[in-house]
Amino acid sequence: MRSLSKAQIITYMQALTNRAKQVERKPMTLLERAYLPAIFKGMAITFGHMFKKRPTINYPEVKRPFSPVFRGLHILNRDEEGRENCTACGLCAVACPAEAITMEAAERKAGEENLYREEKYAAKYEINMLRCIFCGLCEEACPKDAIYLSETFAPANFQRKGFIYGKDDLLIPNPITEPEAFAEARGNRAQVAR
Amino acid sequence: MAEEIKTFKVTIDNITIDVPAGTTVLNAARQIGGEVAPPAMCYYSKLQGSGGKCRTCLVEVAAGSTADPRPMPKLVASCRTTVMDGMIVKNITSDKVKDARAGVVEFLLLNHPLDCPICDQAGECHLQDLGYEHGKEGTRYEFARRTFEKEDIGPYIQLHMTRCILCYRCTYVADQLTDKRVHGILDRGEHAEISTYISKAIDNDFSGNMIDVCPVGALTDRTFRFKNRVWFTKPVDAHRTCDTPGCCGNVTLWLRGNEVFRVTARKDEWGEVQSFDGKPGWICNTCRFEKKKTVDWVIEGVTKVNRHSVISQGNYENLVMPKETIQEVMGGREPKLLMDIHDESEVNKPGVHLSEIAGPAHSDVFEENR
Numbered sequence: 001m002r003s004l005s006k007a008q009i010i011t012y013m014q015a016l017t018n019r020a021k022q023v024e025r026k027p028m029t030l031l032e033r034a035y036l037p038a039i040f041k042g043m044a045i046t047f048g049h050m051f052k053k054r055p056t057i058n059y060p061e062v063k064r065p066f067s068p069v070f071r072g073l074h075i076l077n078r079d080e081e082g083r084e085n086c087t088a089c090g091l092c093a094v095a096c097p098a099e100a101i102t103m104e105a106a107e108r109k110a111g112e113e114n115l116y117r118e119e120k121y122a123a124k125y126e127i128n129m130l131r132c133i134f135c136g137l138c139e140e141a142c143p144k145d146a147i148y149l150s151e152t153f154a155p156a157n158f159q160r161k162g163f164i165y166g167k168d169d170l171l172i173p174n175p176i177t178e179p180e181a182f183a184e185a186r187g188n189r190a191q192v193a194r
Numbered sequence: 195m196a197e198e199i200k201t202f203k204v205t206i207d208n209i210t211i212d213v214p215a216g217t218t219v220l221n222a223a224r225q226i227g228g229e230v231a232p233p234a235m236c237y238y239s240k241l242q243g244s245g246g247k248c249r250t251c252l253v254e255v256a257a258g259s260t261a262d263p264r265p266m267p268k269l270v271a272s273c274r275t276t277v278m279d280g281m282i283v284k285n286i287t288s289d290k291v292k293d294a295r296a297g298v299v300e301f302l303l304l305n306h307p308l309d310c311p312i313c314d315q316a317g318e319c320h321l322q323d324l325g326y327e328h329g330k331e332g333t334r335y336e337f338a339r340r341t342f343e344k345e346d347i348g349p350y351i352q353l354h355m356t357r358c359i360l361c362y363r364c365t366y367v368a369d370q371l372t373d374k375r376v377h378g379i380l381d382r383g384e385h386a387e388i389s390t391y392i393s394k395a396i397d398n399d400f401s402g403n404m405i406d407v408c409p410v411g412a413l414t415d416r417t418f419r420f421k422n423r424v425w426f427t428k429p430v431d432a433h434r435t436c437d438t439p440g441c442c443g444n445v446t447l448w449l450r451g452n453e454v455f456r457v458t459a460r461k462d463e464w465g466e467v468q469s470f471d472g473k474p475g476w477i478c479n480t481c482r483f484e485k486k487k488t489v490d491w492v493i494e495g496v497t498k499v500n501r502h503s504v505i506s507q508g509n510y511e512n513l514v515m516p517k518e519t520i521q522e523v524m525g526g527r528e529p530k531l532l533m534d535i536h537d538e539s540e541v542n543k544p545g546v547h548l549s550e551i552a553g554p555a556h557s558d559v560f561e562e563n564r
């Protein structure tokens with residue numbers, strides 16, 4: 001077989017950029033062959049880092065503060081009377097690029113006015129967290145102030161079925177019947193002025 | 195020889211067209227098509243006497259005719275103005291028209307509840323389109339909007355009077371398609387409302403067509419109520435042999451999987467029912483409300499939907515599905531699924547058929563199927 005020179009190989013391979021460098025194959029100097037100086041140089045870098053500020057934290061004892069625009073697990077919101085805001089309009093589902101949201105709507109019956117804010121509500125509402133890419137477009141799309149991405153992660157799970165979040169998992173605690181849980185879920189970040 | 199039909203030359207937005215004498219400006223513009231055609235909320239070409247109520251179709255007449263080329267002093271309703279020879283009309287090329295139309299949209303929305311997230315018409319509502327294309331953001335109205343209780347008119351039709359724009363189309367349907375009209379407009383002006391005399395049920399065979407002519411969500415199909423959003427259902431053209439006299443049997447089925455969620459008449463590009471053999475394609479209530487199985491219908495193919503409409507979301511034209519290769523690469527074995535979504539998901543369960551419930555679903559339907 002005909003052998004190719006290095007330069008030929010490079011042209012043959014059609015380098016993607018013009019930054020390709022030929023490897024130098026000069027024989028090593030005495031200092032380089034002595035081996036130990038290079039070891040000490042490397043060690044100096046390693047030990048030097050011990051006295052620098054550590055970039056890591058001891059999770060889960062310490063947690064990082066989230067950025068104000070962090071997009072985590074969704075919550076379904078309630079109004080101040082504890083009624084569900086979502087009216088199953090489907091705008092979040094049509095906005096969702098991952099097709100993660102599904103729902104089924106029902107008509108509010110007489111006597112259910114304290115449960116649902118609107119005449120129509122989501123009887124079923126599900127987000128498949130395996131599909132979700134946490135883009136926040138559902139939150140942008142919602143006309144009813146009903147869905148928000150919170151500052152929580154979806155917890156890890158051994159099984160896929162643990163990632164199908166229904167209304168039980170998503171709804172924020174009721175501010176009337178469980179005020180403490182509601183306050184905790186709400187968090188203490190200052191309300192953004194509209 | 196037949197008498198030659200007199201034609202008039204009319205110029206709309208700098209496009210000249212010959213139309214028979216007696217044609218309205220709106221219809222002449224529709225013959226040109228596209229953006230030139232003014233929007234119409236009350237005029238309906240298949241209903242005699244309709245038009246002249248809503249003023250969305252206002253146009254500017256820059257020259258009345260060749261004989262009298264003076265411009266008309268005010269904007270005119272194009273659905274009620276017939277063309278004259280040499281008439282020059284400005285629609286979208288006139289700033290006056292654009293301004294007036296934005297004003298009309300504001301008027302139509304004065305008492306509107308803006309409850310699109312709840313309304314079943316959302317996605318195919320002419321008022322939504324009109325507001326989106328010609329309206330302004332915001333309103334200057336500061337008074338309480340008028341409110342009404344929602345009303346069942348007959349077993350199949352739900353009236354949300356708050357959404358009505360008083361276009362009178364439904365009353366024309368009742369007059370011209372059904373033998374006895376039992377609903378109409380009560381009171382006047384601010385108090386005018388559509389109602390049945392003392393909530394008398396409308397049980398005529400063709401009453402369902404009111405749902406199709408209603409440009410807004412005031413009259414909606416109770417059998418589809420809250421079942422799904424229109425853009426998540428897939429429209430297909432279908433027909434059946436219907437023996438109700440006057441029913442054309444050509445419809446659009448709105449499917450979700452194999453379930454028929456809704457049946458409507460077929461619509462043309464102006465949102466009106468299509469004509470078949472020169473006759474408007476009205477359909478009867480049996481076709482519309484009682485044939486909710488795919489076996490009842492001969493399906494012709496997917497309905498063409500304007501690609502700017504939200505209904506076209508998820509429907510891809512010329513879609514070619516790639517060949518399934520899993521079995522090939524796995525030596526004929528089926529892939530082992532780690533999860534079947536229906537085992538876990540409570541939505542769209544294979545055993546639950548929302549389309550088979552008569553009215554809207556309620557909490558008990560979902561309680562039973564947990």
Ligand code: SF4
Nearest residue numbers: 096132133135136138
């Ligand atoms: S965050 Fe994005 S991907 Fe996740 S459900 Fe919302 S819209 Fe869909």
Ligand code: SF4
Nearest residue numbers: 086087089090092142
């Ligand atoms: S969460 Fe918001 S956008 Fe989604 S269905 Fe409910 S009301 Fe509509």
Ligand code: SF4
Nearest residue numbers: 358359361362364408
């Ligand atoms: S109910 Fe619909 S069709 Fe009838 S007048 Fe009102 S808007 Fe027009």
Ligand code: FES
Nearest residue numbers: 237246248249273
């Ligand atoms: S369409 Fe002409 S006035 Fe309504």
